Amino acid sequence: MKREAPTNIEKDLDRLLALIAENTCRILEAERTTIYLVDENGAGIVILGPDGSFLGRQLTMGWNEGQLYYPSQMCINEKAEVFIADRGNSRVQIFTLVK
Numbered sequence: 001m002k003r004e005a006p007t008n009i010e011k012d013l014d015r016l017l018a019l020i021a022e023n024t025c026r027i028l029e030a031e032r033t034t035i036y037l038v039d040e041n042g043a044g045i046v047i048l049g050p051d052g053s054f055l056g057r058q059l060t061m062g063w064n065e066g067q068l069y070y071p072s073q074m075c076i077n078e079k080a081e082v083f084i085a086d087r088g089n090s091r092v093q094i095f096t097l098v099k
Contacts, residue, residue, distance in 0.1 A: 040070050043059070044061070045057065069089045071085060071087060081094055082096065
């Protein structure tokens with residue numbers, strides 16, 4: 001049986017898995033429609049569509065409130081509150097998920 005060439009989604013998922021393996025980001029999927037990635041080295045949150053398409057980027061590197069310095073983990077609760085472990089600033093920041 002001949003394997004077909006990988007699709008763009010498969011290639012994007014392969015890249016995503018490689019990032020995870022390198023421990024440069026953590027994945028959180030919310031509502032199965034949007035994928036949020038914690039980008040430790042880029043100090044922000046990357047937003048992807050369900051097909052892996054790039055939808056945007058939020059937050060910036062810094063030390064002030066609302067900025068991140070080497071974020072490491074993220075979770076979203078049922079109230080759409082986003083908790084981000086801001087490792088470089090030794091704190092947890094709380095944001096609200098806005099659609």
